[in-house]
Amino acid sequence: GIGEAICASGMLVSSLWLGARGLKGGYIRTLSASLFAAGLCMAGFAWQENIVSVCLFGFLFFLALPFANNCLDCLVRRVIPGELQGRAWGMISFLSQMGYVAAYTLAGTCADGLAATLQISVGRGSALVILIAGILLSVTALCLLPLGPVRQLEKASA
Structure with a gap:
């Protein structure tokens, strides 16, 4: 519906901006900031049942x-030698797909468990799982900045 179109248009807007302007470095800082913002937004749209809030x-x-x-792609492509990129992206894709299976299984189980434990609806249990995941994503994003190996990854890609 219209809500999905509004949400997905955010990706279109930033993709157009990146296509026109691109990124000129500062990948780790941009990665951390975008993941931090994504985590806050996950927590925000799970916070309340309000169509305007969810869409925003x-x-x-x-x-x-x-x-x-974009930041992850730039960092990985610049560090992995060209002759190994096919294998590397195959492995990255495989791990990502397996991550989806694990995430969906855990999210559903956690949502059901939270709903039963807190005596709330399964929908609110799902929202609580998304809220917690958003907060954890934001905390993880902040932890990226001071990590030496992550900083070295950016230096190696320069």
């Missing part, structure tokens, strides 16, 4: 994703 935070969440993807 959904739009902002999808606005942040292309920045994170």
Whole structure:
């Protein structure tokens, strides 16, 4: 519906911006900031059952994703030698797909468990799982900045 279109248009807006302007370095800082923002937005759209709030935070969440993807892509492509990129991206894709399976399984189980434990609806249990995941994503994003190996990755890609 219209809500999905509004949310997805965030990705279109930031993709157009990145296509026109690109990123000129500062990948780790941009990655951390975009993941931090994405986490806050996840928590925001899970906070309350309000269509305006969900659409606003959904739009902002999808606005942040292309920045994170662009930074990760630039860092990985510049560090991995060309002759190994096919294997590397195959492994990255495999791990990502397995991560989806694990995430969906854990999210559903956690949502059901929280709903039963807190005596709330399964929908609110799902929202609570998304809220917690958003907060954890934001905390993880902040932890990226001071990590030496992550900083070295950016220096190696320069």
